[in-house]
Amino acid sequence: AQSVTQLGSHVSVSEGALVLLRCNYSSSVPPYLFWYVQYPNQGLQLLLKYTTGATLVKGINGFEAEFKKSETSFHLTKPSAHMSDAAEYFCAASRTGTASKLTFGTGTRLQVTL
Amino acid sequence: DVKVTQSSRYLVKRTGEKVFLECVQDMDHENMFWYRQDPGLGLRLIYFSYDVKMKEKGDIPEGYSVSREKKERFSLILESASTNQTSMYLCASTTWIKQGESEQFFGPGTRLTVL
Numbered sequence: 001a002q003s004v005t006q007l008g009s010h011v012s013v014s015e016g017a018l019v020l021l022r023c024n025y026s027s028s029v030p031p032y033l034f035w036y037v038q039y040p041n042q043g044l045q046l047l048l049k050y051t052t053g054a055t056l057v058k059g060i061n062g063f064e065a066e067f068k069k070s071e072t073s074f075h076l077t078k079p080s081a082h083m084s085d086a087a088e089y090f091c092a093a094s095r096t097g098t099a100s101k102l103t104f105g106t107g108t109r110l111q112v113t114l
Numbered sequence: 115d116v117k118v119t120q121s122s123r124y125l126v127k128r129t130g131e132k133v134f135l136e137c138v139q140d141m142d143h144e145n146m147f148w149y150r151q152d153p154g155l156g157l158r159l160i161y162f163s164y165d166v167k168m169k170e171k172g173d174i175p176e177g178y179s180v181s182r183e184k185k186e187r188f189s190l191i192l193e194s195a196s197t198n199q200t201s202m203y204l205c206a207s208t209t210w211i212k213q214g215e216s217e218q219f220f221g222p223g224t225r226l227t228v229l
Binding site: 106 | 118123145149154155156157158159162172204206208217218220221222223
C-alpha cells in the first residue's frame with residue numbers, strides 16, 4: 001500500500017528565511033505527487049504537482065519541489081518566507097496519475113514569525 | 115471560475131441524528147470525493163464516485179453512506195451520528211483528462227460537531 005510521510009507536524013521559520021517542508025513516499029512505482037496548502041477555515045488549494053518529465057516543479061506563490069526517486073522524496077521549498085505563507089501544507093500521492101484516490105500525508109503546519 | 119460548494123460551514127448535531135452533508139460542483143466533473151480531516155491524521159477518504167449513481171468505498175466508510183443522483187451533487191450521509199464523527203468534512207471533484215494533468219478541487223469544508 002502506498003503511504004506518504006511528512007516529517008514535522010509543525011515548522012516555524014522567520015520571515016525571509018528558507019522554507020523546507022519534507023515529504024517522503026513509499027511505493028514500488030513512482031507515483032504522481034502533489035502539494036496542497038490549506039489556509040485557516042478554507043479548503044485545500046493545489047500548490048504544485050509532479051507527473052512526469054522535469055523533476056524540479058515550480059508552483060504558485062514562489063514554492064517549488066524536487067522529485068528525487070533515489071530518496072523517494074518530494075520536499076517543498078521556498079527561498080524566502082512571507083507572513084502570508086502561514087498555513088497547513090499537505091503532501092499527497094496518486095498511483096493513477098489522474099489525481100483520483102489521493103493518499104495524503106498528515107500535514108505540516110507552517111508558522112512564520114517576524 | 116472553478117467552484118465546489120458545501121451546504122454548511124458549521125453544523126452541530128446530536129448523537130443518533132441522521133445528518134446530510136451536501137456538495138455541489140459547477141465544473142461538470144465526473145469524479146467526486148468525500149474526505150474527513152482530523153488533526154494529526156491528515157485527510158482520509160470516506161467515499162468517492164466516478165459517475166452518477168456509482169460509488170466506491172474509500173479507506174474509512176464505516177458509519178457513512180453517499181448518494182449521487184445528479185452529476186453535480188454528491189451527498190454524504192451519517193445514518194446515526196456519533197461523537198467520533200465530529201470532524202472537518204471536505205468535498206472534492208476532478209475530471210478525467212490527460213493522465214497526470216488533472217487535480218482535485220476542494221470545497222471550503224463543513225465542520226461537524228456531534229454532541
